[in-house]
Amino acid sequence: MKRLVAAAATLLLTLPGGLSATDLEPWRNAENAIVIDAYEMNAIDWPLMLADKRIAGFISKASDGLPESFDCKGEHDGDTVAHCKTMWRKYAVSRELYETRRLLAKAQGLLWGAYHLARPGNPVDQANHFLDYAKPQPGEMMALDIEGIDPEQYMSLADAQVFAGHIRARTGRYPVLYTNHSTAKYIAANRSKYRILSRLPLWYARYKPGIRAVFPLGNWDNYALWQFSAAANCNKRRCPYRVKGTLNDIDVNVAPMSRSALAKIWAFGDLLPEKPLGGADEVPVDEIVTASVNRGAAADEPKSMPVKVTAETIAGVAAVASSSLDGGGTSAMMASSANEPSPVDGAVTPAAAHPGRNPALPLNYRDY
Template identity: 30%
Template structure:
Protein backbone atom coordinates (compact mmCIF):
# COMPACT_ATOMS: atom_id res chain seq x y z
CA UNK A 1 0.00 0.00 0.00
CA UNK A 2 1.34 3.42 -0.90
CA UNK A 3 1.41 6.02 1.85
CA UNK A 4 0.86 9.60 0.77
CA UNK A 5 2.22 12.43 2.90
CA UNK A 6 0.73 15.88 2.40
CA UNK A 7 2.54 19.01 3.55
CA UNK A 8 0.11 21.43 5.21
CA UNK A 9 1.70 24.55 6.62
CA UNK A 10 4.65 23.38 8.67
CA UNK A 11 3.45 19.88 9.49
CA UNK A 12 2.83 16.60 7.69
CA UNK A 13 -0.45 14.72 7.45
CA UNK A 14 -0.43 11.01 6.73
CA UNK A 15 -3.31 10.76 4.31
CA UNK A 16 -4.42 7.21 5.19
CA UNK A 17 -4.63 7.88 8.93
CA UNK A 18 -7.60 9.37 10.81
CA UNK A 19 -7.74 9.76 14.60
CA UNK A 20 -11.08 9.81 16.43
CA UNK A 21 -10.05 11.25 19.81
CA UNK A 22 -11.39 14.81 19.97
CA UNK A 23 -14.66 16.26 21.30
CA UNK A 24 -16.11 19.76 21.24
CA UNK A 25 -18.33 20.98 24.05
CA UNK A 26 -19.74 24.01 25.85
CA UNK A 27 -21.47 24.74 29.15
CA UNK A 28 -24.45 22.77 27.86
CA UNK A 29 -22.42 19.56 28.26
CA UNK A 30 -21.60 17.94 31.57
CA UNK A 31 -18.15 16.37 31.56
CA UNK A 32 -15.89 14.24 33.68
CA UNK A 33 -12.45 14.76 32.14
CA UNK A 34 -10.93 11.74 33.88
CA UNK A 35 -13.53 9.37 32.42
CA UNK A 36 -13.31 11.01 29.00
CA UNK A 37 -9.54 10.48 28.97
CA UNK A 38 -10.00 6.87 30.05
CA UNK A 39 -12.32 6.48 27.04
CA UNK A 40 -9.49 7.52 24.72
CA UNK A 41 -10.16 11.23 24.29
CA UNK A 42 -6.99 13.29 23.77
CA UNK A 43 -8.31 16.74 22.91
CA UNK A 44 -11.20 18.98 23.94
CA UNK A 45 -12.31 22.06 22.00
CA UNK A 46 -14.50 24.19 24.27
CA UNK A 47 -16.64 27.22 23.56
CA UNK A 48 -14.91 30.25 25.00
CA UNK A 49 -16.76 33.30 23.72
CA UNK A 50 -19.56 34.62 21.54
CA UNK A 51 -20.00 38.05 20.04
CA UNK A 52 -18.50 41.04 21.83
CA UNK A 53 -19.09 40.27 25.52
CA UNK A 54 -20.22 36.71 26.25
CA UNK A 55 -17.81 34.25 27.92
CA UNK A 56 -18.85 30.64 28.51
CA UNK A 57 -19.21 30.48 32.32
CA UNK A 58 -17.54 27.06 32.52
CA UNK A 59 -14.59 27.82 30.24
CA UNK A 60 -11.91 28.88 32.73
CA UNK A 61 -12.53 26.19 35.36
CA UNK A 62 -12.76 23.46 32.73
CA UNK A 63 -9.57 24.64 31.10
CA UNK A 64 -7.74 24.08 34.38
CA UNK A 65 -9.45 20.73 35.00
CA UNK A 66 -8.57 19.44 31.54
CA UNK A 67 -4.95 20.49 31.96
CA UNK A 68 -4.75 18.52 35.22
CA UNK A 69 -5.80 15.43 33.29
CA UNK A 70 -3.20 16.06 30.59
CA UNK A 71 -5.76 16.71 27.86
CA UNK A 72 -5.13 18.93 24.86
CA UNK A 73 -7.24 22.10 25.11
CA UNK A 74 -8.86 24.18 22.39
CA UNK A 75 -11.10 27.23 22.37
CA UNK A 76 -13.66 28.41 19.84
CA UNK A 77 -15.45 31.71 19.30
CA UNK A 78 -19.03 31.79 18.01
CA UNK A 79 -19.10 34.60 15.48
CA UNK A 80 -21.98 37.08 15.24
CA UNK A 81 -22.87 40.09 13.07
CA UNK A 82 -20.52 42.61 14.70
CA UNK A 83 -17.02 43.92 14.21
CA UNK A 84 -14.68 41.02 13.60
CA UNK A 85 -11.81 43.03 15.05
CA UNK A 86 -13.58 43.59 18.36
CA UNK A 87 -14.73 39.95 18.48
CA UNK A 88 -11.17 38.74 17.98
CA UNK A 89 -9.99 41.01 20.79
CA UNK A 90 -12.71 39.69 23.10
CA UNK A 91 -11.77 36.09 22.25
CA UNK A 92 -8.07 36.78 22.78
CA UNK A 93 -8.63 38.42 26.17
CA UNK A 94 -10.79 35.51 27.35
CA UNK A 95 -8.46 32.75 26.15
CA UNK A 96 -5.15 34.46 26.86
CA UNK A 97 -1.95 34.36 24.89
CA UNK A 98 -1.41 30.61 25.28
CA UNK A 99 0.37 28.88 22.42
CA UNK A 100 -0.80 25.46 23.64
CA UNK A 101 -4.48 26.31 23.03
CA UNK A 102 -5.99 25.46 19.66
CA UNK A 103 -7.97 28.44 18.30
CA UNK A 104 -11.13 28.19 16.19
CA UNK A 105 -13.83 30.40 14.71
CA UNK A 106 -17.35 28.98 14.53
CA UNK A 107 -19.32 30.40 11.57
CA UNK A 108 -22.89 29.16 11.22
CA UNK A 109 -26.41 30.41 10.50
CA UNK A 110 -27.75 32.61 13.30
CA UNK A 111 -30.68 34.48 11.76
CA UNK A 112 -30.15 38.23 11.47
CA UNK A 113 -27.11 37.90 13.72
CA UNK A 114 -25.09 35.69 11.37
CA UNK A 115 -21.44 36.71 10.99
CA UNK A 116 -20.78 38.16 7.54
CA UNK A 117 -17.90 37.20 5.28
CA UNK A 118 -16.21 40.57 5.85
CA UNK A 119 -16.51 40.21 9.63
CA UNK A 120 -15.05 36.70 9.48
CA UNK A 121 -12.09 38.03 7.51
CA UNK A 122 -11.64 40.84 10.04
CA UNK A 123 -11.64 38.29 12.86
CA UNK A 124 -8.99 36.11 11.22
CA UNK A 125 -6.66 39.00 10.38
CA UNK A 126 -7.03 40.54 13.84
CA UNK A 127 -6.36 37.22 15.57
CA UNK A 128 -3.29 36.64 13.41
CA UNK A 129 -2.00 40.06 14.49
CA UNK A 130 -2.60 39.16 18.15
CA UNK A 131 -1.35 35.56 18.19
CA UNK A 132 0.63 35.06 14.96
CA UNK A 133 -1.60 32.04 14.35
CA UNK A 134 -4.57 31.40 12.06
CA UNK A 135 -7.73 30.06 13.69
CA UNK A 136 -9.36 26.92 12.37
CA UNK A 137 -12.64 27.67 10.61
CA UNK A 138 -15.67 25.59 11.69
CA UNK A 139 -18.96 25.19 9.87
CA UNK A 140 -21.01 23.00 7.58
CA UNK A 141 -19.93 22.35 4.01
CA UNK A 142 -23.03 23.94 2.53
CA UNK A 143 -22.90 27.09 4.65
CA UNK A 144 -19.16 27.67 4.40
CA UNK A 145 -19.17 27.44 0.60
CA UNK A 146 -20.20 31.09 0.31
CA UNK A 147 -17.38 32.06 2.70
CA UNK A 148 -14.39 29.95 1.70
CA UNK A 149 -15.36 30.07 -1.95
CA UNK A 150 -15.09 33.87 -1.94
CA UNK A 151 -12.21 34.48 0.47
CA UNK A 152 -8.49 33.89 0.08
CA UNK A 153 -8.08 34.98 3.71
CA UNK A 154 -10.37 32.25 5.04
CA UNK A 155 -8.84 29.62 2.75
CA UNK A 156 -5.52 30.19 4.53
CA UNK A 157 -7.14 28.72 7.64
CA UNK A 158 -7.48 25.00 8.19
CA UNK A 159 -10.99 23.57 7.94
CA UNK A 160 -13.09 22.02 10.71
CA UNK A 161 -16.10 20.76 8.80
CA UNK A 162 -19.43 19.58 10.23
CA UNK A 163 -21.05 16.80 8.22
CA UNK A 164 -23.12 14.08 9.93
CA UNK A 165 -22.89 11.14 7.57
CA UNK A 166 -22.01 7.45 7.37
CA UNK A 167 -19.56 8.16 4.54
CA UNK A 168 -15.83 7.67 5.07
CA UNK A 169 -15.09 11.30 4.20
CA UNK A 170 -17.03 14.55 4.75
CA UNK A 171 -18.40 16.79 2.03
CA UNK A 172 -16.20 19.87 1.60
CA UNK A 173 -17.32 23.46 1.05
CA UNK A 174 -16.53 25.21 -2.19
CA UNK A 175 -12.98 26.52 -2.12
CA UNK A 176 -11.69 23.83 0.28
CA UNK A 177 -9.42 21.00 -0.83
CA UNK A 178 -8.93 19.20 2.49
CA UNK A 179 -10.14 19.05 6.08
CA UNK A 180 -8.23 19.04 9.36
CA UNK A 181 -11.06 18.20 11.77
CA UNK A 182 -14.39 16.60 10.91
CA UNK A 183 -17.33 16.84 13.31
CA UNK A 184 -18.93 13.61 12.15
CA UNK A 185 -21.68 13.39 14.79
CA UNK A 186 -23.63 15.62 17.13
CA UNK A 187 -24.34 12.69 19.43
CA UNK A 188 -27.58 11.85 17.61
CA UNK A 189 -26.91 11.95 13.86
CA UNK A 190 -23.90 10.61 12.02
CA UNK A 191 -21.69 7.59 12.38
CA UNK A 192 -20.80 5.82 15.61
CA UNK A 193 -19.38 6.12 18.20
CA UNK A 194 -21.55 9.04 19.27
CA UNK A 195 -20.96 8.87 23.01
CA UNK A 196 -18.01 9.42 25.32
CA UNK A 197 -17.69 8.19 28.88
CA UNK A 198 -18.04 11.06 31.29
CA UNK A 199 -20.01 13.13 28.74
CA UNK A 200 -22.61 10.92 27.04
CA UNK A 201 -23.86 11.75 23.53
CA UNK A 202 -21.86 14.69 22.21
CA UNK A 203 -20.10 16.33 19.28
CA UNK A 204 -17.19 14.10 18.28
CA UNK A 205 -14.44 15.05 15.87
CA UNK A 206 -12.00 13.12 13.72
CA UNK A 207 -8.52 14.43 12.97
CA UNK A 208 -7.08 14.00 9.49
CA UNK A 209 -3.68 12.65 10.45
CA UNK A 210 -1.81 10.56 12.98
CA UNK A 211 -2.06 10.72 16.75
CA UNK A 212 1.54 11.93 16.92
CA UNK A 213 0.76 14.78 14.52
CA UNK A 214 -2.30 15.73 16.55
CA UNK A 215 -0.33 15.90 19.79
CA UNK A 216 2.81 17.51 18.40
CA UNK A 217 1.05 20.25 16.42
CA UNK A 218 -1.94 21.03 18.62
CA UNK A 219 -2.31 24.78 18.85
CA UNK A 220 -0.19 25.40 15.76
CA UNK A 221 -2.17 23.97 12.84
Protein backbone atom coordinates in the same frame (compact mmCIF):
# COMPACT_ATOMS: atom_id res chain seq x y z
CA MET B 1 -13.77 -16.65 6.74
CA LYS B 2 -10.35 -15.08 6.15
CA ARG B 3 -11.10 -14.91 2.44
CA LEU B 4 -14.35 -13.04 3.13
CA VAL B 5 -12.57 -10.52 5.34
CA ALA B 6 -9.86 -9.98 2.72
CA ALA B 7 -12.46 -9.55 -0.01
CA ALA B 8 -14.36 -7.02 2.07
CA ALA B 9 -11.20 -5.05 2.74
CA THR B 10 -10.33 -5.05 -0.96
CA LEU B 11 -13.83 -3.86 -1.85
CA LEU B 12 -13.64 -1.05 0.69
CA LEU B 13 -10.34 0.14 -0.71
CA THR B 14 -11.62 0.13 -4.29
CA LEU B 15 -15.08 1.61 -3.96
CA PRO B 16 -16.42 3.35 -7.09
CA GLY B 17 -16.07 7.07 -7.57
CA GLY B 18 -12.68 7.26 -5.93
CA LEU B 19 -14.09 6.63 -2.46
CA SER B 20 -11.39 5.19 -0.23
CA ALA B 21 -11.48 3.62 3.18
CA THR B 22 -10.30 6.88 4.77
CA ASP B 23 -13.38 8.66 3.38
CA LEU B 24 -15.76 6.33 5.19
CA GLU B 25 -16.19 6.49 8.97
CA PRO B 26 -12.56 7.33 9.78
CA TRP B 27 -13.44 7.36 13.48
CA ARG B 28 -13.53 3.56 13.32
CA ASN B 29 -9.81 3.58 12.72
CA ALA B 30 -8.29 3.26 16.18
CA GLU B 31 -5.18 5.14 15.01
CA ASN B 32 -7.12 8.36 14.31
CA ALA B 33 -7.27 10.80 17.21
CA ILE B 34 -10.61 11.82 18.73
CA VAL B 35 -11.26 15.38 19.94
CA ILE B 36 -14.17 16.52 22.11
CA ASP B 37 -15.69 19.98 21.88
CA ALA B 38 -18.15 21.27 24.45
CA TYR B 39 -20.02 24.33 25.62
CA GLU B 40 -20.96 25.33 29.14
CA MET B 41 -24.14 23.22 29.34
CA ASN B 42 -22.52 19.91 28.40
CA ALA B 43 -22.39 17.65 31.46
CA ILE B 44 -19.09 15.78 31.68
CA ASP B 45 -17.90 13.09 34.09
CA TRP B 46 -14.18 13.63 33.63
CA PRO B 47 -12.84 10.35 35.10
CA LEU B 48 -15.15 8.37 32.81
CA MET B 49 -14.40 10.48 29.76
CA LEU B 50 -10.65 10.24 30.30
CA ALA B 51 -10.90 6.44 30.32
CA ASP B 52 -11.16 6.68 26.53
CA LYS B 53 -7.49 6.86 25.57
CA ARG B 54 -8.29 7.80 21.98
CA ILE B 55 -9.38 11.24 23.15
CA ALA B 56 -6.44 13.49 22.35
CA GLY B 57 -7.91 16.96 22.71
CA PHE B 58 -10.66 19.10 24.18
CA ILE B 59 -12.01 22.28 22.56
CA SER B 60 -14.19 24.51 24.72
CA LYS B 61 -16.58 27.24 23.79
CA ALA B 62 -15.13 30.52 25.02
CA SER B 63 -16.74 33.80 23.98
CA ASP B 64 -20.07 34.40 22.31
CA GLY B 65 -20.63 37.40 20.07
CA LEU B 66 -19.98 40.87 21.45
CA PRO B 67 -18.96 41.37 25.08
CA GLU B 68 -21.88 42.16 27.35
CA SER B 69 -22.08 45.08 29.75
CA PHE B 70 -22.62 44.18 33.38
CA ASP B 71 -22.50 47.62 34.97
CA CYS B 72 -26.17 47.25 35.98
CA LYS B 73 -26.84 50.94 35.43
CA GLY B 74 -29.35 52.67 33.18
CA GLU B 75 -32.07 50.95 31.20
CA HIS B 76 -30.09 47.84 30.15
CA ASP B 77 -32.02 47.79 26.87
CA GLY B 78 -35.18 46.97 28.78
CA ASP B 79 -33.60 44.57 31.26
CA THR B 80 -33.99 45.00 34.97
CA VAL B 81 -31.08 45.37 37.38
CA ALA B 82 -31.97 41.92 38.75
CA HIS B 83 -31.66 40.41 35.27
CA CYS B 84 -28.37 42.20 34.75
CA LYS B 85 -26.99 40.67 37.94
CA THR B 86 -28.27 37.24 36.92
CA MET B 87 -26.48 37.50 33.59
CA TRP B 88 -23.29 38.52 35.36
CA ARG B 89 -23.50 35.45 37.59
CA LYS B 90 -24.03 33.25 34.51
CA TYR B 91 -21.02 34.82 32.82
CA ALA B 92 -18.86 34.46 35.93
CA VAL B 93 -19.79 30.78 36.36
CA SER B 94 -19.19 29.93 32.67
CA ARG B 95 -15.86 31.77 32.77
CA GLU B 96 -14.75 29.81 35.82
CA LEU B 97 -15.95 26.56 34.22
CA TYR B 98 -13.83 27.32 31.19
CA GLU B 99 -10.70 27.78 33.31
CA THR B 100 -11.46 24.66 35.35
CA ARG B 101 -11.88 22.53 32.25
CA ARG B 102 -8.63 23.86 30.84
CA LEU B 103 -6.76 22.94 34.02
CA LEU B 104 -8.28 19.45 34.06
CA ALA B 105 -7.67 18.79 30.38
CA LYS B 106 -4.07 19.97 30.30
CA ALA B 107 -3.24 18.21 33.56
CA GLN B 108 -4.33 14.98 31.89
CA GLY B 109 -2.21 15.61 28.82
CA LEU B 110 -5.03 16.63 26.48
CA LEU B 111 -4.53 19.19 23.75
CA TRP B 112 -6.56 22.34 24.50
CA GLY B 113 -8.47 24.65 22.21
CA ALA B 114 -11.13 27.35 22.37
CA TYR B 115 -13.67 28.71 19.91
CA HIS B 116 -15.59 31.95 19.50
CA LEU B 117 -19.23 31.79 18.43
CA ALA B 118 -19.43 34.52 15.79
CA ARG B 119 -22.50 36.72 15.67
CA PRO B 120 -23.43 39.99 13.92
CA GLY B 121 -21.58 42.97 15.32
CA ASN B 122 -18.18 44.63 15.31
CA PRO B 123 -15.61 41.88 14.51
CA VAL B 124 -12.71 43.67 16.23
CA ASP B 125 -14.64 43.88 19.49
CA GLN B 126 -15.55 40.21 19.13
CA ALA B 127 -11.93 39.23 18.51
CA ASN B 128 -10.80 41.18 21.56
CA HIS B 129 -13.61 39.58 23.58
CA PHE B 130 -12.40 36.13 22.54
CA LEU B 131 -8.78 36.83 23.43
CA ASP B 132 -9.73 38.38 26.77
CA TYR B 133 -11.97 35.44 27.61
CA ALA B 134 -9.93 32.50 26.31
CA LYS B 135 -6.43 33.86 27.01
CA PRO B 136 -5.01 31.37 24.49
CA GLN B 137 -1.50 30.14 25.09
CA PRO B 138 0.98 29.59 22.22
CA GLY B 139 0.35 25.85 22.04
CA GLU B 140 -3.44 26.05 22.14
CA MET B 141 -5.83 26.00 19.19
CA MET B 142 -8.01 29.02 18.45
CA ALA B 143 -11.14 28.64 16.32
CA LEU B 144 -13.74 30.90 14.75
CA ASP B 145 -17.22 29.35 14.58
CA ILE B 146 -19.17 30.53 11.51
CA GLU B 147 -22.61 28.91 11.33
CA GLY B 148 -23.86 30.23 7.97
CA ILE B 149 -23.73 33.01 5.40
CA ASP B 150 -26.79 35.02 6.45
CA PRO B 151 -25.29 38.22 7.96
CA GLU B 152 -28.54 38.89 9.81
CA GLN B 153 -28.03 35.74 11.88
CA TYR B 154 -24.28 35.20 11.84
CA MET B 155 -21.11 37.21 11.50
CA SER B 156 -20.74 38.15 7.85
CA LEU B 157 -17.93 36.50 5.95
CA ALA B 158 -16.35 39.90 5.33
CA ASP B 159 -16.32 40.57 9.08
CA ALA B 160 -15.02 37.05 9.70
CA GLN B 161 -11.93 37.97 7.68
CA VAL B 162 -11.49 41.06 9.85
CA PHE B 163 -11.84 38.87 12.96
CA ALA B 164 -9.22 36.41 11.68
CA GLY B 165 -6.85 39.22 10.75
CA HIS B 166 -7.16 40.82 14.16
CA ILE B 167 -6.42 37.53 15.89
CA ARG B 168 -3.34 37.25 13.69
CA ALA B 169 -2.29 40.83 14.49
CA ARG B 170 -2.53 40.28 18.25
CA THR B 171 -1.23 36.72 18.55
CA GLY B 172 0.86 36.08 15.45
CA ARG B 173 -1.44 33.18 14.50
CA TYR B 174 -4.62 32.75 12.50
CA PRO B 175 -7.55 30.81 13.96
CA VAL B 176 -8.97 27.59 12.57
CA LEU B 177 -12.31 27.96 10.77
CA TYR B 178 -15.21 25.87 12.07
CA THR B 179 -18.12 25.67 9.66
CA ASN B 180 -20.56 23.33 7.95
CA HIS B 181 -20.44 21.89 4.45
CA SER B 182 -22.73 24.47 2.84
CA THR B 183 -20.75 27.41 4.17
CA ALA B 184 -17.39 25.82 3.38
CA LYS B 185 -18.57 25.13 -0.17
CA TYR B 186 -19.69 28.74 -0.57
CA ILE B 187 -16.39 30.12 0.74
CA ALA B 188 -14.43 27.80 -1.55
CA ALA B 189 -16.51 28.84 -4.56
CA ASN B 190 -15.77 32.50 -3.74
CA ARG B 191 -12.19 32.09 -2.58
CA SER B 192 -10.99 34.95 -4.79
CA LYS B 193 -12.98 37.20 -2.46
CA TYR B 194 -12.46 35.36 0.82
CA ARG B 195 -8.71 34.88 0.50
CA ILE B 196 -8.21 34.65 4.26
CA LEU B 197 -11.17 32.44 5.20
CA SER B 198 -10.58 30.04 2.32
CA ARG B 199 -7.04 29.40 3.56
CA LEU B 200 -7.73 28.85 7.25
CA PRO B 201 -7.41 25.21 8.36
CA LEU B 202 -10.90 23.70 8.19
CA TRP B 203 -12.73 22.25 11.18
CA TYR B 204 -15.49 20.61 9.18
CA ALA B 205 -18.99 19.82 10.49
CA ARG B 206 -21.00 17.23 8.62
CA TYR B 207 -23.01 14.36 10.02
CA LYS B 208 -22.66 11.73 7.32
CA PRO B 209 -20.73 8.47 7.45
CA GLY B 210 -18.61 9.52 4.48
CA ILE B 211 -17.38 12.57 2.63
CA ARG B 212 -17.26 11.18 -0.87
CA ALA B 213 -16.26 13.78 -3.48
CA VAL B 214 -16.09 16.62 -0.94
CA PHE B 215 -12.35 17.28 -1.05
CA PRO B 216 -10.49 18.99 -2.57
CA LEU B 217 -12.72 21.97 -1.81
CA GLY B 218 -11.06 25.15 -3.05
CA ASN B 219 -7.83 25.53 -1.09
CA TRP B 220 -8.85 22.73 1.27
CA ASP B 221 -7.41 19.35 0.31
CA ASN B 222 -8.64 17.82 3.56
CA TYR B 223 -10.14 18.68 6.93
CA ALA B 224 -8.08 19.49 10.02
CA LEU B 225 -10.88 18.06 12.17
CA TRP B 226 -14.21 16.53 11.20
CA GLN B 227 -17.11 16.97 13.61
CA PHE B 228 -19.03 13.82 12.80
CA SER B 229 -21.19 13.27 15.87
CA ALA B 230 -23.50 15.65 17.75
CA ALA B 231 -27.05 15.87 19.11
CA ALA B 232 -28.30 15.80 15.51
CA ASN B 233 -27.23 12.21 14.85
CA CYS B 234 -26.64 10.67 18.27
CA ASN B 235 -29.42 9.27 20.45
CA LYS B 236 -29.94 6.46 22.92
CA ARG B 237 -30.30 3.86 20.19
CA ARG B 238 -27.65 4.89 17.70
CA CYS B 239 -24.59 7.07 17.81
CA PRO B 240 -21.49 7.22 15.59
CA TYR B 241 -19.23 7.38 18.62
CA ARG B 242 -20.20 7.29 22.30
CA VAL B 243 -18.03 9.09 24.80
CA LYS B 244 -18.26 7.71 28.32
CA GLY B 245 -19.20 10.24 30.95
CA THR B 246 -21.09 12.47 28.51
CA LEU B 247 -24.63 12.70 27.17
CA ASN B 248 -25.81 12.33 23.60
CA ASP B 249 -25.40 16.06 22.92
CA ILE B 250 -21.62 16.09 23.16
CA ASP B 251 -19.80 16.99 19.96
CA VAL B 252 -17.17 14.51 18.77
CA ASN B 253 -14.49 15.10 16.14
CA VAL B 254 -11.97 12.94 14.36
CA ALA B 255 -8.55 13.95 13.07
CA PRO B 256 -7.14 12.38 9.90
CA MET B 257 -4.02 11.40 11.79
CA SER B 258 -2.69 9.85 14.96
CA ARG B 259 -2.58 11.48 18.36
CA SER B 260 1.17 12.13 18.12
CA ALA B 261 0.89 13.62 14.64
CA LEU B 262 -1.99 15.87 15.72
CA ALA B 263 0.02 17.13 18.69
CA LYS B 264 2.76 18.38 16.37
CA ILE B 265 0.43 20.67 14.40
CA TRP B 266 -2.26 21.36 17.01
CA ALA B 267 -1.66 25.09 17.45
CA PHE B 268 -2.06 25.57 13.67
CA GLY B 269 -1.86 29.33 13.00
CA ASP B 270 -0.62 29.46 9.38
CA LEU B 271 -2.64 29.96 6.24
CA LEU B 272 -2.91 27.02 3.87
CA PRO B 273 -1.22 27.32 0.47
CA GLU B 274 -3.32 29.23 -2.02
CA LYS B 275 -4.05 27.43 -5.24
CA PRO B 276 -3.80 29.52 -8.42
CA LEU B 277 -6.95 31.54 -9.03
CA GLY B 278 -6.26 32.05 -12.71
CA GLY B 279 -7.49 34.69 -15.10
CA ALA B 280 -8.58 38.10 -13.89
CA ASP B 281 -8.80 36.84 -10.31
CA GLU B 282 -5.05 36.29 -10.09
CA VAL B 283 -3.53 38.69 -7.52
CA PRO B 284 0.04 38.58 -6.14
CA VAL B 285 0.08 36.57 -2.93
CA ASP B 286 2.20 39.22 -1.18
CA GLU B 287 -0.63 41.74 -1.40
CA ILE B 288 -3.43 41.82 1.14
CA VAL B 289 -6.34 44.13 1.73
CA THR B 290 -6.61 45.96 5.02
CA ALA B 291 -9.42 47.93 6.54
CA SER B 292 -9.85 49.92 9.72
CA VAL B 293 -12.79 49.20 11.98
CA ASN B 294 -13.47 51.49 14.93
CA ARG B 295 -13.58 49.73 18.26
CA GLY B 296 -17.11 49.72 19.58
CA ALA B 297 -18.55 50.86 16.25
CA ALA B 298 -22.02 49.75 15.27
CA ALA B 299 -22.22 46.83 12.88
CA ASP B 300 -23.73 48.98 10.14
CA GLU B 301 -21.18 51.78 10.36
CA PRO B 302 -19.14 52.11 7.17
CA LYS B 303 -15.59 50.84 7.22
CA SER B 304 -12.76 52.89 5.76
CA MET B 305 -11.76 52.37 2.15
CA PRO B 306 -9.51 49.33 1.56
CA VAL B 307 -5.84 50.07 0.99
CA LYS B 308 -3.41 47.64 -0.63
CA VAL B 309 -0.13 47.08 1.11
CA THR B 310 2.85 44.97 0.17
CA ALA B 311 4.56 42.22 2.11
CA GLU B 312 7.09 44.69 3.55
CA THR B 313 4.36 46.45 5.52
CA ILE B 314 2.63 43.35 6.84
CA ALA B 315 5.16 42.99 9.64
CA GLY B 316 4.03 46.34 11.03
CA VAL B 317 0.37 45.37 11.27
CA ALA B 318 0.67 43.79 14.70
CA ALA B 319 2.45 46.82 16.13
CA VAL B 320 -0.11 49.20 14.66
CA ALA B 321 -2.98 47.10 16.00
CA SER B 322 -1.45 46.83 19.45
CA SER B 323 -0.75 50.54 19.82
CA SER B 324 -4.15 51.44 18.41
CA LEU B 325 -5.94 49.16 20.86
CA ASP B 326 -4.10 50.69 23.78
CA GLY B 327 -5.12 54.12 22.60
CA GLY B 328 -8.72 53.20 21.86
CA GLY B 329 -8.37 54.03 18.19
CA THR B 330 -8.56 51.85 15.13
CA SER B 331 -6.83 48.60 14.26
CA ALA B 332 -5.45 47.46 10.91
CA MET B 333 -7.29 44.36 9.84
CA MET B 334 -7.33 42.00 6.90
CA ALA B 335 -10.70 42.06 5.18
CA SER B 336 -12.55 41.73 1.95
CA SER B 337 -15.55 43.68 0.72
CA ALA B 338 -18.02 44.71 3.40
CA ASN B 339 -20.92 43.83 1.11
CA GLU B 340 -22.01 40.24 1.79
CA PRO B 341 -23.19 38.25 -1.24
CA SER B 342 -26.48 36.42 -1.35
CA PRO B 343 -26.48 32.61 -1.41
CA VAL B 344 -25.81 31.01 -4.79
CA ASP B 345 -26.39 27.60 -6.30
CA GLY B 346 -29.14 26.90 -3.81
CA ALA B 347 -26.73 27.05 -0.87
CA VAL B 348 -28.51 26.55 2.43
CA THR B 349 -27.63 27.86 5.86
CA PRO B 350 -29.13 25.35 8.30
CA ALA B 351 -29.11 26.06 12.00
CA ALA B 352 -26.36 24.42 13.98
CA ALA B 353 -26.91 21.13 15.76
CA HIS B 354 -24.69 22.13 18.67
CA PRO B 355 -26.94 23.29 21.55
CA GLY B 356 -24.30 25.78 22.62
CA ARG B 357 -24.34 27.38 19.21
CA ASN B 358 -28.02 27.26 18.34
CA PRO B 359 -30.76 25.17 20.01
CA ALA B 360 -32.47 24.46 16.67
CA LEU B 361 -31.50 21.33 14.76
CA PRO B 362 -30.83 21.39 11.04
CA LEU B 363 -33.83 20.52 8.88
CA ASN B 364 -31.79 17.70 7.37
CA TYR B 365 -28.67 17.04 9.38
CA ARG B 366 -27.33 14.62 6.78
CA ASP B 367 -26.80 17.53 4.41
CA TYR B 368 -25.52 19.89 7.07
